[in-house]
Amino acid sequence: MFHTKRISIIMLILIGFGLCGIGVMPLLFSKHGHMAYALASTYAPPVNYAVGNVPFGVVAGNFTGHGSQDIAVANNYDSTVSILENNGHGVFTEQIAHIPTGDNGNPVGIVAGNFMGNGYQDLAVTNIGDASVGILANDGNGNFTLQPLISVDFQTYGIAAGDFFGHGYQDLAVTNQGDGMVTVLENNGHGTFTPHTPIAVGSAPEGL
Numbered sequence: 220m221f222h223t224k225r226i227s228i229i230m231l232i233l234i235g236f237g238l239c240g241i242g243v244m245p246l247l248f249s250k251h252g253h254m255a256y257a258l259a260s261t262y263a264p265p266v267n268y269a270v271g272n273v274p275f276g277v278v279a280g281n282f283t284g285h286g287s288q289d290i291a292v293a294n295n296y297d298s299t300v301s302i303l304e305n306n307g308h309g310v311f312t313e314q315i316a317h318i319p320t321g322d323n324g325n326p327v328g329i330v331a332g333n334f335m336g337n338g339y340q341d342l343a344v345t346n347i348g349d350a351s352v353g354i355l356a357n358d359g360n361g362n363f364t365l366q367p368l369i370s371v372d373f374q375t376y377g378i379a380a381g382d383f384f385g386h387g388y389q390d391l392a393v394t395n396q397g398d399g400m401v402t403v404l405e406n407n408g409h410g411t412f413t414p415h416t417p418i419a420v421g422s423a424p425e426g427l
Contacts, residue, residue, distance in 0.1 A: 266310075268303055271317050272296035276329035280340040283361035293326035293344050300329065300342060302361055318355055318363045323348040328378035328427075332389040335410035345375035345393050352378070352393060354410055366410060372417050373397030379427035394424040401427070 271294025282289040287305040294301060299317035306312065320326045325348030334341040335356050342355040342363060351370050355363040374397035383390040388406040395402060400417035401424065407413065 268311055268313060270294060270301040270303070270313065271299050274301070275327050276344070278329045278331045278342070280331035282331070282340050282342075282357060284339070284359045289361070291329060291331065291342055293320070293329040295325050295327060295347075298322065298324040298326065298346070298348065300326065300344065300355060300363070302363070304361065314361065319365055320344050320353045320355070321346050321349060321351060321365070321368055324351065324353060324368075325349075326353070327376050328393070330378045330380045330391070332380040334380075334389050334391075334406060336388065336408050341410070343378060343380065343391055345378045347374050347376060347396070350375055350395075350397075352391065352404065352412070354412075356410060369404060369412050369414065371395065371402045371404070371414055372400050375402075376425050377427040392427055394420075394427055396423050396425060399424060 270292045273296040274292045275295040276293035278291050279288045282302055283304050287307045289305045290303040292301045298320050300320060301317050302314045303311035324346030326344040327347045328345040330343050331340045334343060334354055339357040339359045341357045344353045346353055350373055351368040353368055354366040356366055357363055371393055372395035374395060375393050376396040377394040379392050380389050383403055384405055388408045390406045391404040393402050399420055399422050401420050402417045403415045404412035
């Protein structure tokens with residue numbers, strides 16, 4: 220039996236590979252002491268939202284500048300990103316135009332961060348189709364502009380953001396699935412990145 224002290228609502232995002240939509244499922248967590256338990260009976264019915272063709276990566280962030288957590292989805296077959304705007308109550312509206320990630324990008328991974336140094340939540344994607352990283356600069360209102368693609372190594376896949384060089388900027392690290400490497404991209408503070416020498420890891424790395 221759970222002695223519930225606090226109930227928090229968390230949005231669980233489900234992606235259907237091979238489909239053209241995602242499902243958002245409110246999930247209740249019961250916190251008891253320092254442990255969090257998922258109660259199987261507290262899943263609400265999922266709400267499906269149409270996005271692009273073969274959605275793959277997904278990330279949440281305040282992309283439209285109103286303080287709520289929106290959703291960004293990397294559409295692999297379309298080489299685009301879809302933005303689902305949150306109305307503040309967990310109801311999402313898709314932006315009309317999909318954001319291109321490159322002509323033959325086929326994005327897989329996606330991450331949010333202040334990459335341009337202007338305080339907004341930008342996006343970065345790994346394009347497995349042309350072995351590149353695409354930076355999508357946010358104007359603060361959820362309008363994104365693709366920056367010049369950054370060429371990396373073979374079959375870019377996973378991606379993570381962090382201040383890896385200790386200079387206060389959001390750098391990037393990507394996995395190169397084709398040759399078992401990780402490439403670190405150093406941010407100069409204005410959204411341009413310098414790739415460093417790839418680091419050998421295990422075979423066919425995916426996540427970071």
